[in-house]
Amino acid sequence: MRGPDFRHIELGDVASTNLECMDRARSGDEGNLWITAVRQTGGRARRGRSWVSEPGNLYSSLLLIDPAPWAALASLPLAVTVAVEAAVSSALPAEAAKALRIKWPNDLLIGGRKTSGILIEAEQMPDGRRAVVIGCGINVAHRPEAGLYPTTCLAEQGSAVTPQDLFAQLVVTMDSVLSLWDQGRGVAAIRDAWIERAQGIGEPVTVNLPDRQISGLFDGIDIEGRLMLALPDGNRQTIASGDVFFS
């Protein structure tokens, strides 16, 4: 594995690789630790949902301690998504790679079907350190129904990659994209890379917020990764979190 400072622990069954990382942070782990698992029994997804995690797909989490000043962490999800996109892209045949897109905020779609998800969790430790866990699930062999969106997996797209080989690639792309991100100082380049690979910029979009639905044209993202929506009345709304649907 590249990245001299990274350690890797491979587990069999766990509740959640994100939880494993956070537990180790609470016990004083110094970070730069990858944890992968064959199966998760309590895989976590965004917005309190669960992530079905049977053997055959990739379940990985990276624990970082104090990776950047707190305010700079807002742009970390953009960097992580660009890194996961690069790893997945490298594992796909050319046609499928062409159809690979980032869906705001940090899902990957192939032909409009979700193939991976990212869950970043952060916690302040009692000793003042900030633990950040970057969790990434990639559908390699199976495509569990995720409820909200249609799904696909890399095998269905003609890829023979294994979770282990994909993980090795992810370690490399994460290392290089985090270097480019540079604790938030490289966010402009990261945002450009994100936008270049994004689904549906300039297209009509509906966003489900906790209390309402809002529709408009997807007008890109700001420097912190918030979705910008051009509303029919000419105003612009900035959205930090929600579920996006393209019409």
Ligand SMILES: O=C(O)CCCC[C@@H]1SC[C@@H]2NC(=O)N[C@@H]21
């Ligand atoms: O799309 C989402 O809502 C995010 C899904 C994130 C799933 C990954 S699998 C590895 C890591 N451990 C977890 O419990 N969740 C993340």
